[in-house]
Amino acid sequence: MNTLIACRHSVREYSDAPISRAALERIVHCAQGRSSSGKRNAPSAHGLYPLRLFAVVQRLEASKSGLYALDTPDARLGEWLKAISPEALRETSLADDAWLEHAAAVLVVAADYDAANAHFVDQQPDGRRGERYVHIEAGAVLQNMHLATLAERLDGVIVAGFDDRRLADLLALPAPLRPVALFCIGACAEASAGR
Ligand SMILES: Cc1cc2nc3c(=O)[nH]c(=O)nc-3n(C[C@H](O)[C@H](O)[C@H](O)COP(=O)(O)O)c2cc1C
Numbered sequence: 001m002n003t004l005i006a007c008r009h010s011v012r013e014y015s016d017a018p019i020s021r022a023a024l025e026r027i028v029h030c031a032q033g034r035s036s037s038g039k040r041n042a043p044s045a046h047g048l049y050p051l052r053l054f055a056v057v058q059r060l061e062a063s064k065s066g067l068y069a070l071d072t073p074d075a076r077l078g079e080w081l082k083a084i085s086p087e088a089l090r091e092t093s094l095a096d097d098a099w100l101e102h103a104a105a106v107l108v109v110a111a112d113y114d115a116a117n118a119h120f121v122d123q124q125p126d127g128r129r130g131e132r133y134v135h136i137e138a139g140a141v142l143q144n145m146h147l148a149t150l151a152e153r154l155d156g157v158i159v160a161g162f163d164d165r166r167l168a169d170l171l172a173l174p175a176p177l178r179p180v181a182l183f184c185i186g187a188c189a190e191a192s193a194g195r
């Protein structure tokens with residue numbers, strides 16, 4: 001674990017190589033899969049689990065590209081939902097983050113903020129404590145994702161600088177889900193391959 005932490009940093013350049021489905025599913029397992037206690041591999045306040053994961057697949061071995069639902073407890077790539085152009089994904093960025101277009105896969109962390117706020121409504125006068133918990137939980141999930149990505153000898157970076165409306169429309173996220181963050185994953189470019 002110390003070795004993984006020591007080599008954790010954001011990487012935004014990837015090779016053109018595809019990544020394997022097994023590696024992607026192991027990353028999803030670390031992020032939100034079922035734990036040995038029967039819960040999940042990242043904590044959730046009151047065990048509510050308001051996060052949902054999706055994958056925008058751009059270069060995954062033996063898999064059609066496009067948006068997939070992820071069955072998170074079983075850590076499996078689920079139903080293919082729709083085609084997503086890599087350029088359109090990049091256009092949701094607030095800073096023209098080219099890595100959204102060039103990543104082999106982009107994991108989407110989305111949340112049911114309404115369910116979280118409703119569940120924790122009594123914990124804060126404005127009824128919005130659930131939002132804080134969603135963001136704490138997303139941070140735990142993203143860190144697990146990043147460390148698991150390194151363990152697969154892949155690279156990645158969190159992207160949260162996107163236009164919420166544009167991204168939600170592109171992904172056609174089912175209401176009331178809203179995007180929280182993206183995590184780009186790719187095979188190591190030459191410069192980082194030696195680590
Ligand atoms: C909440 C959050 C949002 C971020 N959003 C972006 C982003 O939109 N685009 C990007 O390239 N990096 C993004 N990053 C990555 C940071 O730029 C990166 O973590 C920071 O520069 C520190 O570098 P390191 O991760 O290599 O230690 C984000 C990181 C966090 C935690």
